[in-house]
Amino acid sequence: MPLFSSELSLVDFLAGGLTQAGVGALLVYLLAATQLTIFAVTLYLHRSAAHRAVDFHPAVAHVFRFWTWLTTSMITREWAAIHRKHHAKCETEEDPHSPQVKGIGMVFWRGVELYREARADRASIEKYGKGCPDDWIERKVYTPHATLGPTLLLFISFALFGFKGVAVWAIQMAWIPFWAAGVVNGLGHWWGYRNFETTDTATNLTPWAFWIGGEELHNNHHAFPSSAKFALRRFEFDIGWSVIKLLEKVRLAKVLRVAPTLDVRPNIAMPDSETLRALLAIRFQAMTDYYRGVTLPALREEAASAGARMRALLPRKLRKGLADDGRWLDDDQRARLQAWMAERPRMAQVAEFRARLAQVLDDRSNDAQATLQRLHAWCAEAEASGIRSLQAFSARMKGYALAPMPA
Ligand SMILES: [Zn+2]
Ligand SMILES: [Zn+2]
Incomplete structure (x- = not known):
């Protein structure tokens, strides 16, 4: 038996990793991990770093930065710069990802390529990327070794869940390219309802924004880019804002700006x-x-x-x-x-x-x-x-x- 059991355990390890997690547990892990990535992007990269609408306690900010590095390989300065340029040059030739200019198919399916192209424009990154983290770990790890994060995550995922972990990892890798680059940048300028006649084509995808961290309310966001809160009408809900309020309650976040309302x-x-x-x-x-x-x-x-x-x-x-x-x-x-x-x-x-x-x-x-x-x-x-x-x-x-x- 010892021979068999050790062979069996190797097979078991390959199939289910150290945790031997079942499908249900894997799904819970996947959902938690991808939602955390979404929050890191909407709360930290977007609302805090790019728009300065909210400040987080350094510990919270760092958790977001670490998680962004581990699960997306995106660099704060680059993300913030490309996004600020999107607002500044919206729907023009210079907009890094405008469905009006580049076509909805291009932005929806190939948003990652557009992001890569935008990264290569170093003059714009320099111009729009001011005020982003520039500490030791940024200079020594996150920026020069951006792809090390996801590589590390692949090993961790394999160790925890075996080959199933590789599949989970692959889905995680596609999450931001699909939901943020494709759905928000693409559909968010193409399909949905508009509360505000902004000069761009930004739309709200759904009034209850809980799946993409609140980013569904993209028309509201373009109307008030520096507002930490995206839900602006009574029937709208922004899950990202709920998290900010929660963090504010325990003094881990400070709201700097919200949209004014009409009286x-x-x-x-x-x-x-x-x-x-x-x-x-x-x-x-x-x-x-x-x-x-x-x-x-x-x-x-x-x-x-x-x-x-x-x-x-x-x-x-x-x-x-x-x-x-x-x-x-x-x-x-x-x-x-x-x-x-x-x-x-x-x-x-x-x-x-x-x-x-x-x-x-x-x-x-x-x-x-x-x-x-x-x-x-x-x-x-x-x-x-x-x-x-x-x-x-x-x-x-x-x-x-x-x-x-x-x-
Ligand atoms: Zn936009
Ligand atoms: Zn924005």
Whole structure:
């Protein structure tokens, strides 16, 4: 028997490693390990290192850094730089991973290649990668030996679970490339709902964001990049924020910034400096309110007077063009939308007012007085337009103010 038992134990070791874990235990391990990786990415790399929205206790930050090294081989400075560049150059040729420019198939399936390409651009890493960890362990281990982490993990995984551990390891290696590079960077700029008419195509994938650490709420994030909290509407949930609150309770995290929310003061006769402050801080909200409060009702009226359904009146893609100034339409679609509006002067007027408001709010001159004057003029004309929904929007917008976000 001794001969057999030692042979058997070798077979056992190869099959199930030191732990001889069953399938259930392996799945629990896999889920825990991949979720920890997701949290390291969303909480540490993204919200803390890249956007400075939250600070973690050095011990917590280090656990995240170590785990990122062990399970992804990503380097903090590179990740933060590539991501900051994504925000700075969003949906342009310089955006490292824009589905608008590179195509959704490319970003979804080959996000890792795009990441590799972006890493090779050392000038950008230098430019956008400021303020990332530069301590001894970063310089001596994490940066120069980035791939050592996953290699080490492969050995650990094999020791613990045998050949099954190799499969578990392979899934772990694909986790971030799939969920972060593919789903968030790809689908998060392509499919889902939008709370804010940001100038990019970012979307929220689901309102209950628990699977990718809260990163599902990508439209909210693009509207307020430096907010530690991604859930911004009452029905939304951001699991990453729950973890931050938990860590804050035991003094392991400090929230630095969250998105402001909109407060509407009643009966404000003229837009004042508070209106302007709110509008500039949350201009996307204003553009969304405009679409819901002015454009959609006008469309509905058009449909009603034509005796048609809205879908038949104007296809969805072109309707979206009314929400974002036709930014993402191709030439042919834009021409169709123009022709459609040419026959509907009221819709053209609604679109023109929208474009002019966007222009006022996009003004980067830093001359608050001049911007406020243009806003006055806009409101006066909106109220004289005879379009009831536009008048109502203008009256409400004048009352915009910022309210601190309840934590
Ligand atoms: Zn994005
Ligand atoms: Zn970001």
